[in-house]
Amino acid sequence: MDQNGLLNRLGRTRELPALAMLMLVIGWMALKQPKFFSPENLATLAQDAGYLGMLACGEAFVILTGGVDLSVGAVLAMSACISGSRMMAGMAWPAASLMGLAAGAFAGWLNGAMVTMRKLPPILVTLATLLIFRAGTNVATGAVPYNNLPDPVKFIGKGWIPFSLFLVVLSAFAVALARMRFGRNVAAVGGSEQSARLSGVRTDRVIRTCYVLSGLCAALAGLLAAGGGNNAQWNLAENWELEVIAAVVIGGVRLTGGEGSVIGAGIGALIIVVLRNALFLMGIAPERYGLITAVVILLAALAEQMRVRRAVAA
Amino acid sequence: MSAPSTTAPPRRSSLPAETGVFLVLAAIAVWLTIRFPDFRTGANLSVLLSGIAEVAIVAAGMTLVIATGGIDISVGSVVGFSGVVLGVLVVEKQWGLLPALIATCLAGTLCGAVNGVLIARFKVPPIIATLAGLSAARAGAYILSDGNSLSGLPDAMVEFGLNNWMGVPKPAWLAAGILFFTGLLLKKTSIGRSILALGGSREATYLSGIRTANVELLVYALCGLLAAVSAIVVTARGATATPDAGKGFELTAITAVVMGGTPVSGGRATIWGTVLGMLAIALVQNGVISYGGDGVRVQLVLGAVLLLSVEVDRWRTRRNLKA
Numbered sequence: 001m002d003q004n005g006l007l008n009r010l011g012r013t014r015e016l017p018a019l020a021m022l023m024l025v026i027g028w029m030a031l032k033q034p035k036f037f038s039p040e041n042l043a044t045l046a047q048d049a050g051y052l053g054m055l056a057c058g059e060a061f062v063i064l065t066g067g068v069d070l071s072v073g074a075v076l077a078m079s080a081c082i083s084g085s086r087m088m089a090g091m092a093w094p095a096a097s098l099m100g101l102a103a104g105a106f107a108g109w110l111n112g113a114m115v116t117m118r119k120l121p122p123i124l125v126t127l128a129t130l131l132i133f134r135a136g137t138n139v140a141t142g143a144v145p146y147n148n149l150p151d152p153v154k155f156i157g158k159g160w161i162p163f164s165l166f167l168v169v170l171s172a173f174a175v176a177l178a179r180m181r182f183g184r185n186v187a188a189v190g191g192s193e194q195s196a197r198l199s200g201v202r203t204d205r206v207i208r209t210c211y212v213l214s215g216l217c218a219a220l221a222g223l224l225a226a227g228g229g230n231n232a233q234w235n236l237a238e239n240w241e242l243e244v245i246a247a248v249v250i251g252g253v254r255l256t257g258g259e260g261s262v263i264g265a266g267i268g269a270l271i272i273v274v275l276r277n278a279l280f281l282m283g284i285a286p287e288r289y290g291l292i293t294a295v296v297i298l299l300a301a302l303a304e305q306m307r308v309r310r311a312v313a314a
Numbered sequence: 315m316s317a318p319s320t321t322a323p324p325r326r327s328s329l330p331a332e333t334g335v336f337l338v339l340a341a342i343a344v345w346l347t348i349r350f351p352d353f354r355t356g357a358n359l360s361v362l363l364s365g366i367a368e369v370a371i372v373a374a375g376m377t378l379v380i381a382t383g384g385i386d387i388s389v390g391s392v393v394g395f396s397g398v399v400l401g402v403l404v405v406e407k408q409w410g411l412l413p414a415l416i417a418t419c420l421a422g423t424l425c426g427a428v429n430g431v432l433i434a435r436f437k438v439p440p441i442i443a444t445l446a447g448l449s450a451a452r453a454g455a456y457i458l459s460d461g462n463s464l465s466g467l468p469d470a471m472v473e474f475g476l477n478n479w480m481g482v483p484k485p486a487w488l489a490a491g492i493l494f495f496t497g498l499l500l501k502k503t504s505i506g507r508s509i510l511a512l513g514g515s516r517e518a519t520y521l522s523g524i525r526t527a528n529v530e531l532l533v534y535a536l537c538g539l540l541a542a543v544s545a546i547v548v549t550a551r552g553a554t555a556t557p558d559a560g561k562g563f564e565l566t567a568i569t570a571v572v573m574g575g576t577p578v579s580g581g582r583a584t585i586w587g588t589v590l591g592m593l594a595i596a597l598v599q600n601g602v603i604s605y606g607g608d609g610v611r612v613q614l615v616l617g618a619v620l621l622l623s624v625e626v627d628r629w630r631t632r633r634n635l636k637a
Contacts, residue, residue, distance in 0.1 A: 068441075114621075118625065118628065119628065120621075120624050120625070120628065121577075121578045121579070121624075123385075123578060124572055124578060124620065124621075124624050125621070125624075127565065127568070127569070127617075127620065128617040128618070128620040128621045128624075129617065130617070131565075131613045131614065131616055131617030131620070132613075132614060132617035132618060132621075134610075134613065135610045135611065135612075135613040135614035135617065136614055138610040139610065139611060139614060143610075242387075242445055242448070245441075245445065246442075246445060249442055255439045255441060255442060256439070285456070285461070287452075287453060287456035287457075287461060287557070288453050288456060288457055289449075289453065290448075290449035290450055290452050290453030290456075291449070291450050291453040291454065291457070293446075293449045294446035294447070294449040294450035294453070295446075295450075297442060297445060297446040297449070298432065298438065298442075298443070298446045301432075301436075301438040301439070301442045301443070301446075302436060302438070305436060305437055305438065
C-alpha cells in the first residue's frame with residue numbers, strides 16, 4: 001500500500017479524531033440550533049474557549065513530559081486574586097497583572113521543583129498544591145471577591161480577545177514543540193526520561209520549565225477570566241483541572257507522555273466548550289452534561305487506542 | 315502490628331512504610347491532647363470516628379486500586395449514584411430494605427465493573443476511564459433523582475447511622491471490619507498476591523500465568539462495591555439520599571492511601587497505612603475545627619500534611635536502601 005497516500009497520512013494524524021468530533025458537533029448545531037451561530041453566542045464561546053484552551057496549552061506540555069498538573073485551577077484563582085487585590089489597592093494595572101503572572105510562574109516552578117528536585121510523584125505534588133493554593137487564597141482574601149477591576153483588564157477578558165490570545169499562545173507552543181530544541185527535549189523526556197538524560201538533555205530543567213509554563217498559562221487565563229467576569233475570587237475555576245486534563249486527552253496527547261500535540265489539546269478544549277454550549281442551548285440541565293462529556297472522553301480514548309494498535313500493526 | 319508492607323522480605327533495620335504517617339499522626343494527636351483537653355473525651359472521639367467511616371470504606375477499595383498501579387477518581391460520584399439508587403428504591407418504589415441494599419451494592423459494583431472493563435479490556439488509562447466515570451455517575455445520580463434529595467428512610471437505617479455499639483459508632487465498626495478484610499485479602503490470599511504482582515510488573519505477572527485482566531476487573535468492581543457500601547453509610551448518617559453525596563471523597567481517599575505509605579506506582583500496599591492516613595485526616599479536621607477554622611482551612615493543612623508524609627516516605631525509602 002502507498003504509505004504516503006492521502007488516506008494513510010490522514011489516518012496517522014493525531015488531531016484527526018478530535019477535529020472530526022469538533023466538526024460533528026458544530027455540524028449538528030448548524031442543523032438543529034441556528035442560535036448557536038449568533039454573534040453573541042459565538043463571542044461567549046470564544047471567551048470560554050480562550051480560558052480553557054489557555055490552561056490546556058500549559059497542561060499539554062506537562063502531560064507530554066509524563067507528568068500531570070492538577071493545580072492549574074487553583075493557580076488560576078490565586079494569581080487572579082493577587083492581581084485583583086493589587087489593582088483594587090490602586091496599583092497600575094500592567095504592574096498588577098505582571099505580579100499575578102509572576103505568582104503563577106512561581107507556583108508552577110514550585111510544582112516543578114518538588115517533582116524534579118525532591119523526586120515526588122507529580123500527581124501527589126500537584127494534588128497537595130491544589131489544596132494549598134486554593135485554600136490559601138481563600139484564607140488570604142477572606143473569601144472576599146475583587147470585583148471592581150480597571151476597564152482595560154475587563155476589556156481584555158471579554159469576547160474574542162481571550163480567544164485570540166489563546167491562539168497566539170497555542171501557535172507559539174506548537175512551534176516550540178515541533179521546531180525548537182526545547183520541544184524536542186520535552187518529547188524526549190516524556191518518551192523515556194532516562195534515555196533523554198543519557199543523551200545529554202537536562203531533563204530536570206526541561207520538566208521544571210514545563211511546570212512553569214503551565215503555571216504561567218494558568219495565571220494568564222486567571223487574569224483574563226477575572227477581567228471577563230469583573231470578578232477575582234478564590235473559587236474561580238473550581239474543578240476545572242479535570243476538564244483541562246480531559247481536553248488534553250481528547251486532543252490525542254498520550255497520558256504517559258512523549259506523544260501528542262499542543263494543537264490537539266487546543267481542539268480538545270474547543271470540543272468541551274462547544275459541547276457544553278450546545279447542551280446549554282438545547283435546554284439540558286447542567287447536571288446532566290456529565291454523561292455526554294464521559295462519552296466524548298471515552299470515544300477519544302478508544303480512538304487513541306485504535307491509532308496505537310494500527311501504528312503497531314503497520 | 316508493625317508488619318512491613320513490602321513484598322520483598324524486609325531487612326531488620328528498615329522502617330515500615332507507615333513510618334511517615336505514624337509520625338505525623340502521633341505529633342498531631344499529642345499536640346491536640348495538650349492544647350485541647352476536650353479532644354480526648356469519648357464524645358469527641360466518637361464524632362471523629364463516625365465522621366471518617368464513610369471515606370475510610372472508600373479508601374479500602376482505593377488501596378487495592380492503587381496497589382495495582384491504577385487510580386479511581388470516580389468513587390465519589392459512585393457514592394452519589396448508589397446512594398440515589400438506594401433512596402429511589404426505598405422511598406419511591408417502596409422496596410424492602412434488604413433487597414434495596416443488595417440492589418445498591420450491585421449498582422456500585424456495576425459502575426466499578428464498567429471502569430474495570432474499560433481499563434482491563436480496552437486498555438484505557440485508569441485516570442481517563444474513571445474521569446469519564448466521575449462525570450457519568452454524577453450525571454446519573456442527578457438524572458435518577460431529578461436533582462432532588464430523598465428522605466423518609468426506614469428507621470432501621472437511620473438508627474444504624476446514629477447509634478453506638480460498645481461505645482463506638484456502628485459505621486466505624488463497619489469500616490473497621492471492611493478495612494480488616496481488605497487487609498486479609500491483600501496479604502493472605504492469592505488474589506492479593508496477584509494484585510501486588512500486577513502493580514509490580516504487569517508483564518511479568520501476565521507471563522507467570524495470572525489473568526491480569528481479570529484481576530484488574532475484580533479490583534475496580536470491588537472498589538465500586540465499597541463505594542456503594544459507603545453510600546449506604548452516608549445515606550444512613552444523613553437520613554437522606556442526595557445526588558451530591560460523596561463529592562470530594564476521591565481526593566480524601568487518595569490522600570489517605572498515599573499518606574499511609576502505599577506508593578502511587580503500585581506494587582506495594584499497606585492497609586494499616588490507609589487506616590493511619592484516615593485517622594490523620596480526621597485529626598487534622600478535628601484540630602482545625604478546634605482552632606475555630608473551617609473546611610477550607612482543613613484543606614490547607616491537609617495539603618501540607620500530604621506533602622510532609624510523602625517527603626518522610628522518600629526519606630524512609632532512601633534510608634532503607636542505604637541500610
